Amino acid sequence: MCGIIGITCGSEPRESSHGVLDVLVEGLARLEYRGYDSAGLAVVGADPAAPLWRVRAADGTHSLDVVAKRADEAPTEATAGIGHTRWATHGRPNEGNAHPHADCTGRIALVHNGIIENHVELADELIADGHTMASETDTEVLAHLIEANLAADPSRTLADAVRASLPRVRGAFALAVIHAAEPGVIVAARRVSPLIMGIADGAAFLASDIPAILGLTHDFFVLDDDRVAELRPGSISVTTLDGTAAEPKPLHVDWDLDAARKDGYDDFMDKEIHEQPTAVADTLRDRVLPDGTLVLDEVRITNDELAAIDNVFVVACGSSFHAGLMAKYAIERWARLPVQVDIASEFRYRDPVLDSRTLVIGVSQSGETVDTFQAIVEAKRLGAKVLVISNVVDSSMAREADAVLYTRAGPEIGVAATKTHVAQITALEILALYLAQARETLSPTEARDLLSAMGALPGKVADAVARAGAVHTVAEAYRDASAFIFLGRHVGYPVALEGALKLKEISYLRAEGFPAGELKHGPIALIEPGTVVVGVATRTPVWEKMISNVAEVKSRGASVIVVADDGDDETARHADAVLWVPATEPLFSPLVDVVPLQQFAHSMARLHGLDVDRPRNLAKTVTVE
Ligand code: AGP
Numbered sequence: 001m002c003g004i005i006g007i008t009c010g011s012e013p014r015e016s017s018h019g020v021l022d023v024l025v026e027g028l029a030r031l032e033y034r035g036y037d038s039a040g041l042a043v044v045g046a047d048p049a050a051p052l053w054r055v056r057a058a059d060g061t062h063s064l065d066v067v068a069k070r071a072d073e074a075p076t077e078a079t080a081g082i083g084h085t086r087w088a089t090h091g092r093p094n095e096g097n098a099h100p101h102a103d104c105t106g107r108i109a110l111v112h113n114g115i116i117e118n119h120v121e122l123a124d125e126l127i128a129d130g131h132t133m134a135s136e137t138d139t140e141v142l143a144h145l146i147e148a149n150l151a152a153d154p155s156r157t158l159a160d161a162v163r164a165s166l167p168r169v170r171g172a173f174a175l176a177v178i179h180a181a182e183p184g185v186i187v188a189a190r191r192v193s194p195l196i197m198g199i200a201d202g203a204a205f206l207a208s209d210i211p212a213i214l215g216l217t218h219d220f221f222v223l224d225d226d227r228v229a230e231l232r233p234g235s236i237s238v239t240t241l242d243g244t245a246a247e248p249k250p251l252h253v254d255w256d257l258d259a260a261r262k263d264g265y266d267d268f269m270d271k272e273i274h275e276q277p278t279a280v281a282d283t284l285r286d287r288v289l290p291d292g293t294l295v296l297d298e299v300r301i302t303n304d305e306l307a308a309i310d311n312v313f314v315v316a317c318g319s320s321f322h323a324g325l326m327a328k329y330a331i332e333r334w335a336r337l338p339v340q341v342d343i344a345s346e347f348r349y350r351d352p353v354l355d356s357r358t359l360v361i362g363v364s365q366s367g368e369t370v371d372t373f374q375a376i377v378e379a380k381r382l383g384a385k386v387l388v389i390s391n392v393v394d395s396s397m398a399r400e401a402d403a404v405l406y407t408r409a410g411p412e413i414g415v416a417a418t419k420t421h422v423a424q425i426t427a428l429e430i431l432a433l434y435l436a437q438a439r440e441t442l443s444p445t446e447a448r449d450l451l452s453a454m455g456a457l458p459g460k461v462a463d464a465v466a467r468a469g470a471v472h473t474v475a476e477a478y479r480d481a482s483a484f485i486f487l488g489r490h491v492g493y494p495v496a497l498e499g500a501l502k503l504k505e506i507s508y509l510r511a512e513g514f515p516a517g518e519l520k521h522g523p524i525a526l527i528e529p530g531t532v533v534v535g536v537a538t539r540t541p542v543w544e545k546m547i548s549n550v551a552e553v554k555s556r557g558a559s560v561i562v563v564a565d566d567g568d569d570e571t572a573r574h575a576d577a578v579l580w581v582p583a584t585e586p587l588f589s590p591l592v593d594v595v596p597l598q599q600f601a602h603s604m605a606r607l608h609g610l611d612v613d614r615p616r617n618l619a620k621t622v623t624v625e
Contacts, residue, residue: 002087002099002113003031004195005212006176006186008080009203010233021071023205024083027212028064033413033613033620034113034208035087038098039063042109043074043081044178050075052109052180056098061614063098079184080231082176084111087619090119091136101140103147104131107180108158110146112139113208114172114193115624122168142169146177159187159230163241166191166226172623174223176206186231188223193623194368194396196220197229197236197248204231209392210253211411218255221248222394251394255410269414269506269612273598277462279419280591282408283426284454292444292451294434299403301359301385306438309359309385312337313352315344315375316363317622319417319501320424324363325494326590327428333587334442334450335435344371345625348378358384363428365412365420366621367395374625376400389427391420405431414613415620416506418598421498422461425591429454453585457592460582464595467580468603471596474561474577475603481532481559482509485523486597487516489546492536495563495590499534499597506612507605516549529557534600536593537562537571540586550574561600563593 005027007020024041040056053074057066064085084099091097100109116122119138122145127133131144145168149161156164158179172192178185188195188206197206198217206229207213210220221236223229227246229238238246265271288294312331314324321343328339337359342352344362348371354360360379364372367390376386376397388401391409398404407423433450436442442450484503488496493515500513514523516535527533535550537543551574554560564571565583572578579596605612 003028003034003085003208003212004082004111004113004174004176005031005205005207006080006082006111006188006231007203007205008184008186008231008233010079010184020078020081021074023216024081025064025068025071026215027207028083028085030211030413031085031208032064033415034085035619036061036063036085036614037088037093038086038095039067039084040098040100041067041071041081041083042100042178043078044180044183045075045077046079046183047077048181048183050180052107052178053078054100054102054109056095056100058093058095058098061611080178080186082109082111082178082186089115089624090138097135097137099139101135101137101143103143105147108143108147108177110139110143110175110177112142112173112175114174116141116169116173117171118169142175158182158185159228162187162189163228163239163243166228166241174208184233188229188231189227190223191225192396195223196251197223197231199234199236202234204234204236206231210255211413214253214255218253220251220253222251223248253393267414267613269416269418269602272412272414272419273595273602274465275410276419276422276465276595277458279407279409279423280426280461281458283423284430284458285408287430288451288454292448294430294437296405296430296434299387299405299434301387301403303438305385306435308357309337310357312339312359312361313347313354313379313384314339314341314361314363315347315372315379317344317369317371319421319498320363320365320372322494322498322501323421323424323428324361325497326425326491327432329491330429330432330587331435334432335439336441337435342375344369344375348375352382354379354382354384356383356385360384360386361431362386362388362397362401363424364388364397365391365407365409365417365424367392367397368621368623370623370625373397373400389424391423415615415618416502416601416612422591422594426457429588450585453588457584457588460584460592461595463582464592467596468599471579471599472603474579475600475607477577478532478559478561479604479607481530484509484511484532484534485526486511486513486534486536487519487549488513488536489516489542490540491587491590492538492540492546492593495536495593495597496534498594499536499600502598502601503604505618506601506615507608507610508616509604516546519549519552524552524556527553527556527558531558533558533560534597535560535562535575538565538581538589538593539568539583540589547571547574563596
């Protein structure tokens, strides 16, 4: 977890367009989706004899504001700086544990994302050698290890000392280090945790993720595992750990900076809900030829290999898991392949039965979620073909997989997944049709009808998104309710799970999703007068059964809200309130039906005065188990 950033731009940066401190603070604001327990930054000046300057704060969601205010006290001649926004793993979220961490001399400062697994062993050695640890973190040992390696050989540069230190380190890291004695220099390194770099206007910079530095360039470099980079104003040089020169991989990104900003919306979640029609359209773009053939050039699995697949697993977490559940119905129905959908953290430890005829689909918007990453590593080890659906180009999972299908939702900042979720459903539906095409399991007429329905999806999602006002009115009517049960059947079941997840994660209300048919096996005991039940009751093949379940809870005193197809008065008759959506082909309906549930959760959170983009205890990308 955590976000890191760094920039070097020579002396007098405050006069330049990319002042060190401004870039650090703005970049950290755009990295806060990675965690916001604390924030901090450190800068070096132009005089190698001067001390470095460091500020840290742990004031929950206000940490960065505190740091930004104190940035006015920084030396005006800052030549290079590093910053960090934290999601606590080792050590409480307090100022002492906030990054940047310093060595004993206070002249080296370091920021880190990842986990140093052998930190206890390293700390014991360093303490025995006279170092003093000032924090409870796993990270701090790195600063002292680098200090020790610098002291061991005075001819060493900071980069040399980092190269000498990293072979001792076990675990995952993306790190950036500055040293007061080397003005204008940042040394970066990575293993597993993401790190990108860029050069523009005489500056060089790095960050955990693209939105943080998107305003500075569209051309990035990706640092490979176990590489060390030295950033100087306008240049980046990379080596392996033994000092051999290496080339970082270039990466061009078309996103614009506005995509990483709120665009006039009150919060990112609202903006991202409104971007869903575009996310769906962009994910479909260029993948369906006019004659109906699906083209997934980036899927580097041959048609013969696909035709040989005889079973599919989907592994994912959270909203991505729900997208996987939705896909199960489409893949089984259209491609006639058995599909199992697994929570990634369960899959990897349960000794799954896979072989070379198994296709494992890892679904992750970030492509960095550790549970899903480790699940696909395990799947590969067992000989399966691995395809990843990710929103982040060249993410760790994309690099690990045999094949990648990118969703094209653009950067998602709100912690609650919205546009990336609908883009995932879209990508999975494309994949289901692609598998059906390769396996010849659909008639030409069926395939044509489905592709035509698919082409209409961006418009239908736009239609659903435009109804936010009506959804808000329903939310207002239920603002004082404290417990919600979401019910669905068939593809409506994962929609119900997603609706419940959205509501609980941003409004902190009790919300559980169940398959409606399971109700009588226990959950119905929860129903009493005043319980709010939200039923996904659009016209799927099991609509009648769903309506019976709705009637059962209503007769026991529940207040019922239904998601229903436009004009379906028969469904509305069973409900106290209706969230209307445009009707669509049943297997595509999750894309549309989920929209009012996202909006309902968003409205409830706003009505309760909560920060929807930064819900408590959560981080956007979960990179620890
Ligand atoms: C969704 O709103 C969540 N915040 C969360 O469940 C998320 O979907 C999950 O952590 C998976 O993330 P990923 O798609 O980046 O792997």
